[in-house]
Amino acid sequence: MSEAPAAPPTESAEGTGTSLLLTPPRPRSGWRLLPARVVAMCAVELQKLRHDRTELYTRAIQPALWLLIFGQTFTRIRAIPTGGIPYIDYLAPGIIAQSAMFIAIFYGIQIIWERDAGILNKLLVTPTPRSALITGKAFAAGVKSLIQAVVVIVIAAVLGVSLTWNPLKLLGVGLAVVLASAFFSCLSMSIAGIVLSRDRLMGIGQAITMPLFFGSNALYPVAIMPGWLQVVSRVNPLSYQVDALRGLLLGTPAHLGLDFGVLAVAAALGVTAASALLGRLAR
Numbered sequence: 076m077s078e079a080p081a082a083p084p085t086e087s088a089e090g091t092g093t094s095l096l097l098t099p100p101r102p103r104s105g106w107r108l109l110p111a112r113v114v115a116m117c118a119v120e121l122q123k124l125r126h127d128r129t130e131l132y133t134r135a136i137q138p139a140l141w142l143l144i145f146g147q148t149f150t151r152i153r154a155i156p157t158g159g160i161p162y163i164d165y166l167a168p169g170i171i172a173q174s175a176m177f178i179a180i181f182y183g184i185q186i187i188w189e190r191d192a193g194i195l196n197k198l199l200v201t202p203t204p205r206s207a208l209i210t211g212k213a214f215a216a217g218v219k220s221l222i223q224a225v226v227v228i229v230i231a232a233v234l235g236v237s238l239t240w241n242p243l244k245l246l247g248v249g250l251a252v253v254l255a256s257a258f259f260s261c262l263s264m265s266i267a268g269i270v271l272s273r274d275r276l277m278g279i280g281q282a283i284t285m286p287l288f289f290g291s292n293a294l295y296p297v298a299i300m301p302g303w304l305q306v307v308s309r310v311n312p313l314s315y316q317v318d319a320l321r322g323l324l325l326g327t328p329a330h331l332g333l334d335f336g337v338l339a340v341a342a343a344l345g346v347t348a349a350s351a352l353l354g355r356l357a358r
Contacts, residue, residue, distance in 0.1 A: 117211040138174045167231040168320035169293025175220035179259035183267030205350045216260035217253030244323040254338035255316040261345025268352025
């Protein structure tokens with residue numbers, strides 16, 4: 076006699092056995108997805124730097140000239156009150172902030188190029204949130220600026236600037252550079268979402284970089300500015316970055332809590348604005 080047929084699996088066993096095959100595991104979402112996407116986008120941006128390092132070398136020329144010519148000349152003149160420290164020491168943190176800003180402020184040109192090449196549309200149809208895309212690019216700009224800041228610090232040390240080498244303070248310097256660069260890169264990407272053209276963005280970027288630089292405390296104390304320029308300096312994030320860098324690198328009086336608070340809020344607002352305008356850029 077043939078064997079009796081096996082009993083069919085129970086409903087619970089069938090549900091357990093086939094559910095894993097028919098239903099894929101749920102993808103990560105929410106707060107678990109965002110950090111991974113930010114890190115991935117940041118890594119993609121930094122890969123471009125690995126393939127072309129000439130940008131780092133060429134961008135080191137301008138801060139070197141500022142320190143070597145402008146800094147040493149005004150140190151001899153002693154025309155600007157600096158609280159008893161040599162002017163070249165006073166100037167060095169401002170040049171670090173300036174060189175980082177100059178890298179970040181034209182970051183919108185890259186995102187317009189990605190739109191023209193069709194890359195941006197491909198990124199926007201992925202599950203990556205727009206805020207993660209912008210944040211990744213912003214912090215990639217921060218890392219590039221941080222590399223530039225290291226170059227300027229080395230140049231300043233060679234020229235005899237008295238800088239601290241305290242590891243904790245240097246970490247604070249890195250954080251200030253990254254936060255400020257994130258804001259300025261988001262400002263650039265926000266402008267890109269408004270003007271939609273590389274030529275217009277280049278013109279606007281050139282028009283605002285020098286007012287931001289000269290309207291800060293990078294070259295001279297706020298106290299000797301005219302009243303209207305003091306108002307500009309107080310709303311300029313670059314001033315808070317320079318104040319933090321001077322306090323950390325030189326040990327001058329600074330308001331580090333206020334400085335880092337303003338930079339963090341500015342970076343968050345920049346990411347929000349650039350994320351909101353990203354869709355307009357891709358149309």
